[in-house]
Amino acid sequence: MKLTELDPALRKLRLSGMADHLEMRILEAQKSHWAPIDLVSVLVQDELTRRGDRLLERRIKQARFRDSGKTLDGFDFAFNAKIDRALVFELASGRFLTQADDALFLGPPGTGKSHLVQAIGLAVIHQGHRVAYREVHTLLEELADATLDGTRKEYLAEMASVPLLLLDDLGMRKLPTTAAEDLLELIMRRYERASTLITSNRPVEDWGRLLGDTAAVTAMLDRLLHHGHVVQCGPKSWRTRQPGLSKAKAAR
Structure with missing residues (x-):
């Protein structure tokens, strides 16, 4: 299967994380002389990362926070020092x-x-x-x-x-x-x-x-x-x- 055929096939299988990085990973594999298992492992990790990111985005949206992006790093505990x-x-x-x-x-x-x-x-x-x-x-x-x-x-x-x-x-x-x-x-x-x-x-x-x-x-x-x-x-x-x-x- 050619690279131009592999990309749409991966997307049809809902493996867009692999598809998005496929060409880049193949070039890296050729340049660094990866073993086939290493290339497959990296592509699988790309897919897992994409799915994790999408799940995170979906859960944040589903939570329906009033103020998006609030973090503890952005909170001034010194202002109200009595807060535990x-x-x-x-x-x-x-x-x-x-x-x-x-x-x-x-x-x-x-x-x-x-x-x-x-x-x-x-x-x-x-x-x-x-x-x-x-x-x-x-x-x-x-x-x-x-x-x-x-x-x-x-x-x-x-x-x-x-x-x-x-x-x-x-x-x-x-x-x-x-x-x-x-x-x-x-x-x-x-x-x-x-x-x-x-x-x-x-x-x-x-x-x-x-x-x-x-x-x-x-x-x-x-x-x-x-x-x-x-x-x-x-x-x-x-x-x-x-x-x-x-x-x-x-x-x-």
């Missing part, structure tokens, strides 16, 4: 997934909670795990829509099975009256099976009033904190670092 840096990096290692541990990120708006959980989520994806990110109000809206169109069971099953679920901004928006029951149902499905990270600008003592159902919130927190960590963020806000904002706030 060691715990954050331990979570980013992904080891907590094996125990189905959970974590709460608590602190005022603008203290980096969303950045941290999305950075942890991205790190976990790079380790080969699936991740889903939702703002709390978005998840509840999606669940309400699924209930109306008869796919609630399927939606809950999907959200319950993802290895890491990131629920962001609990307390930022008014939630439906069923919020506590809906969140409890999801957390119960995930309890000791999969990990959940939640961010909130409200202390857990306020969650009962926030969600309007103290009993359901208590049951939810019991499960989240049984194998859970708490990351306190704050009190400084990143938003006050913007030029002129601190002075304007002080003048009020």
Whole structure:
């Protein structure tokens, strides 16, 4: 088979990683006098690399991060020195997934909670795990829509099975009256099976009033904190670092 025939044949077999590098690898093999097995090995590695890159891209897209590309390297821990840096990096290692541990990120708006959980989520994806990110109000809206169109069971099953679920901004928006029951149902499905990270600008003592159902919130927190960590963020806000904002706030 000629090289011009081999390229489309590889693509037909969905081996585009090999096809993309085929001509270059053959030239390298001729120049360096590779053994046939070495050429095959390199081409197979090219294909594996391509598939790994595509899987990574697909999982990042499926996660639906609000802010793409957030990393721990881009986070200024010195600004809020009280944040438990060691715990954050331990979570980013992904080891907590094996125990189905959970974590709460608590602190005022603008203290980096969303950045941290999305950075942890991205790190976990790079380790080969699936991740889903939702703002709390978005998840509840999606669940309400699924209930109306008869796919609630399927939606809950999907959200319950993802290895890491990131629920962001609990307390930022008014939630439906069923919020506590809906969140409890999801957390119960995930309890000791999969990990959940939640961010909130409200202390857990306020969650009962926030969600309007103290009993359901208590049951939810019991499960989240049984194998859970708490990351306190704050009190400084990143938003006050913007030029002129601190002075304007002080003048009020």
